[in-house]
Amino acid sequence: MKVYSAYQDGRLTIFLQGELDHHEIKSSVSVIESLIEQYMPRACILDLRSLSFMDSSGIALILRLSKQLSQLGGRAWVENAAGQPLRVIDASGIDRLIRVTAGKEGAV
Amino acid sequence: MNGGNYIKLEFPARSANEALARSSVAAFASQLDPTLDELGDIKTAVSEAVTNAIVHAYPSVLGTVWLRARILDGEVLEITVRDRGKGIEDIRQALEPLFTTGGDERSGMGFTIMDNFMDKLRVKSVPGKGTSVTMTRRIRQKR
Numbered sequence: 001m002k003v004y005s006a007y008q009d010g011r012l013t014i015f016l017q018g019e020l021d022h023h024e025i026k027s028s029v030s031v032i033e034s035l036i037e038q039y040m041p042r043a044c045i046l047d048l049r050s051l052s053f054m055d056s057s058g059i060a061l062i063l064r065l066s067k068q069l070s071q072l073g074g075r076a077w078v079e080n081a082a083g084q085p086l087r088v089i090d091a092s093g094i095d096r097l098i099r100v101t102a103g104k105e106g107a108v
Numbered sequence: 109m110n111g112g113n114y115i116k117l118e119f120p121a122r123s124a125n126e127a128l129a130r131s132s133v134a135a136f137a138s139q140l141d142p143t144l145d146e147l148g149d150i151k152t153a154v155s156e157a158v159t160n161a162i163v164h165a166y167p168s169v170l171g172t173v174w175l176r177a178r179i180l181d182g183e184v185l186e187i188t189v190r191d192r193g194k195g196i197e198d199i200r201q202a203l204e205p206l207f208t209t210g211g212d213e214r215s216g217m218g219f220t221i222m223d224n225f226m227d228k229l230r231v232k233s234v235p236g237k238g239t240s241v242t243m244t245r246r247i248r249q250k251r
Contacts, residue, residue, distance in 0.1 A: 023124055053155075060214055
């Protein structure tokens with residue numbers, strides 16, 4: 001599991017690559033939290049185009065990120081979710097709370 | 109042809125083994141020629157069941173998790189994940205969406221996802237003795 005980021009004009013984009021499960025969540029969350037502390041973004045986009053697998057740990061991570069951003073007066077959302085991660089997002093129903101845009105299948 | 113085939117895995121309740129467990133079951137399931145979506149659903153359900161055992165069953169000791177996957181009637185994949193941990197006091201509550209005792213690293217969606225992605229889900233638990241989760245998924249043969 002790898003975390004990449006890009007920052008421009010108050011928007012922090014976080015790219016997750018690989019498989020996100022309970023084993024990986026602690027280190028991913030701490031990387032993401034330190035990025036947020038560093039940039040204090042108004043918008044945080046979680047880009048899942050390179051995420052090949054996630055389980056409900058990913059749902060916890062998305063909810064946590066969204067809560068953090070709203071505490072900062074900003075907003076977080078998910079972009080380019082496809083394949084298995086999108087199926088998990090759909091099953092969880094969090095797309096009713098957080099904006100999720102789907103990406104192209106097989107873009108991973 | 110595939111009838112009666114099975115695998116059994118036994119591993120310490122360490123989170124590093126979550127990926128091994130779901131990949132092993134996915135490799136075993138591939139003999140049923142599942143679609144990518146079916147394989148993804150199976151991997152997800154295994155990940156949830158194994159993570160539950162690792163996170164909740166053994167709060168103070170490093171326990172063991174047992175996993176069995178087998179093929180029934182040539183087209184049904186049955187997966188059982190079992191521990192000898194502390195058990196679940198209130199199964200109905202544990203099955204509720206968003207209920208968790210795992211803090212903000214857990215979403216409380218584990219059982220909801222298992223239930224959604226598999227055809228059948230059965231949870232047996234005895235407080236102080238352990239928990240077993242059995243789930244099945246029919247993989248329809250493609251022509």
